[in-house]
Amino acid sequence: MASTLTLKPGTAWSDAWQRCLAVAPEAFREDRVLNLWAGSWQADGRPLPAASPVDGSPIAGPPRLDSTTAQQAVRASLDQHRGWRHAPLPERRARIAAALDALTEHRELLALLLVWEIGKPWRLAQADVDRAIDGVRWYVDGIEPMLGDRVPLDGPVSNIASWNYPMSVLVHAMLVQALAGDAVIAKAPTDGGLACLTLACALIHREGVPVTLVSGSGSELSEALVRSPEIGCVSFVGGRDTGGRVATAVADLGKRHILEQEGLNCWGIWEYSDWDALSAVIPKLFDYGKQRCTAYPRFVVQRSLFDSFLAAYLPAVKSVRLGHPLAVAFPDDPLPELDFGPLINAAKAKELADQVAEAIDRGAVPLHRGSLDDSRFLSGQDTSAYLPPVTLLGPPPSSPLHHAEPFGPVDTIVLVDTEAELLAAMNASNGALVATLSCDNEETARRLASEVRAFKVGLGKPRSRGDREELFGGFGASWRGAFVGGELLVRAVTQGPAGERLPGNFPDYHLMPTAA
Structure with missing residues (x-):
């Protein structure tokens, strides 16, 4: 279907640039x-x-x-x-x-x-x-x-x-x-x-x-x-x-x-049945194309639950909205409600597309590959930086998608049969910033959470960076130095009493992860 969208009036780059020149002429030149x-x-x-x-x-x-x-x-x-x-x-x-x-x-x-x-x-x-x-x-x-x-x-x-x-x-x-x-x-x-x-x-x-x-x-x-x-x-x-x-x-x-x-933030599914709750959160996990440090690109799923997981996951991922962030049908229309637009550049989109193709060649199973909807873009525009959602089952160990954060809309799924395999898969990147466990039994979830090498572990819900009362940090290779957030952000950039030890991920000092 051919596009009939146009750029919303007043939102062109040239408009933004002229406003910058007017607001801060000391910092901008033509x-x-x-x-x-x-x-x-x-x-x-x-x-x-x-x-x-x-x-x-x-x-x-x-x-x-x-x-x-x-x-x-x-x-x-x-x-x-x-x-x-x-x-x-x-x-x-x-x-x-x-x-x-x-x-x-x-x-x-x-x-x-x-x-x-x-x-x-x-x-x-x-x-x-x-x-x-x-x-x-x-x-x-x-x-x-x-x-x-x-x-x-x-x-x-x-x-x-x-x-x-x-x-x-x-x-x-x-x-x-x-x-x-x-x-x-x-x-x-x-x-x-x-x-x-x-x-x-x-x-x-x-x-x-x-x-x-x-x-x-x-x-x-x-x-x-x-x-x-x-x-x-x-x-x-x-x-x-x-x-x-x-x-x-x-x-x-x-x-x-x-x-x-960075770290490979994982969402574990173990002895779980509230699929409506999971389906509701999946599209939100694609905000900004998962180009953020607290994105969840890996699902670790109990094998016996895989069919139920897919029934909840696939319709949700297919509902994700991708397009030109400033394109409208009529000048008075509000800007589009999108989950994400382009990736940071065309080179990143190509890098991820190449990694997906290579992973499939080496044995990963493509469960979902989205496509660009022409009706969400301007006619004839360059879309080389846009990558629709992709989901792969079983990325091979030789693929970067197996052990590293893709920083883009590529999900991978790993199937496990035991709690030990679940924890090993969730700890694949030697430390992460966040993780989540979805378990019907909260006691089981908290027990497993204590073994996950992520700083914040959500119980059935995603965790975020947080800036105020809640501190933020990481484990393993995902963090070094002082933790921040709330009072700790101030302590990290000021000096206290002589001999003070800052909370943080230093070689001789660790805090336990937080589960919520």
Whole structure:
């Protein structure tokens, strides 16, 4: 069926870009964005071309700095830190609160930039912005008892984060760090979110909050952003390969660190019968195409329940909605309600499609392979970054889909016959951030949960990262360093009494997973 959709008026990338130029002319030029360091916007770095995952059209690319300039930016941030750490808490609170008001004023523009830059559907893009603002307001309102007698670190916090949650993970962390008395540095993710972060940092910088935002390759900037003696703490969110290199560097230097890394989050099905409840949650697990650290790409299913599982799972996965995030039939129509749009880029979509094909060649059984519905896209648009849901039974051990997080809408199912096999399959990636067990008997579920190597284990429901009262961390190779969330996020970026031991995943200190 040919498409009759058009782009909703006022939502084109050119519209968003012109609004950025009007709102923050100090941070944007007609043909590029700027880097923010030493307290001012700098027209340095080498801008690279970039394309929107939504339709392949050109958007703003990162102005990449070299290592020498990045080191200058770090030294300048230390100078800012030395002044900011002595600013009275009421002043810090007032400046952060003013920054939140500015972000709130431009909420819809920030969300629109997220749609174009990282492909989030409108509902999820708005939620990313709102979670950042609402989350930091919670800290602004309750920071005094969290800080107590604690003091800022000796140097700024360096933030290196993945592209998938620029606001609710990266900007949220930066503002809490600044509220705690630290100057903050952020590396703009290479794959997306640059304009959104630039606008957010422009609004924050105007309020006198010491933020630095630079672009560049990880290999080029790591010496400055990870190894520099001026850095007081390294906060990293990303994959295990890069995270492993960062972990080695901070261990060698004895530097404070928060390293969140990927893990294969699993949903176990054992002695279970409430299939309506499972069917209701399956589409929600596909939010943003499972491009998030708490996604569930693996189901570990008791073999005797496999037929019942499929009867609940397949209709649910077939109901998942995928399409162009800004396409409407009529100008006054609301933006489409989608579970996800494109993946972060066409290369990622191809990588996953190739992995699926290779796994099938090696013995995996394709249970479901979705297709793109032309009626959900603009006529003739580039759809190379879109990958419909895929479900495979029994990925072979030689496939990356067997042991690693796909970071996309590819589910794998493993069948087991014993509790020991269930636990072994759920612990396949040597640690994860979250997991879930669906069992009719809660006592059995809690007993099994204690053996799952995930930090948060849900009982019949998914677990999330959490930003407020609930702490967050991981086990095994999914986490290194201080745990965060609530008061622990503040403790992770401040200094307490001499000899204090921070809760976290350090070689000699572990907390038990939490089940709920």
